[in-house]
Amino acid sequence: MRATGLSSVAWTKSSHSNATGNCVELAELPGGRVAMxxxxxxxxxxxxxxxxxxxxxxxxxxxxxxxFFIG
Structure with missing residues (x-):
């Protein structure tokens, strides 16, 4: 699925994320699923x-x- 199909959801990211935009964002979906x-x-x-x-x-x-991914 592409994010364009989820235009009505509210995306959130960690408060520890930096301003460069290199973040993982999550959104709650109907039915208890989570989009990333x-x-x-x-x-x-x-x-x-x-x-x-x-x-x-x-x-x-x-x-x-x-x-182990970060050494």
Whole structure:
């Protein structure tokens, strides 16, 4: 799906994001799903997840599961 198909949703990003626009943005969708996009390409592709999938990702990020990506 492309973000252009989700023009009515409210996109949010972390308050820790910098002003350069290199951020992950999330939007709540009907039915409890969550959309994710890259703020550098706001009209580009969107990934759709369940709340449980997003919760698992956030827990993994907080728990260090992805630290090997940054050294």
């Amino acid at each position: 996009r890259n703020s550098r390409d706001p009209q580009g592709p969107v990934l759709i997840y369940t709340r449980d999938e997003i919760a698992a990702f956030v827990a993994g990020a907080r728990g260090g599961d992805f630290d």
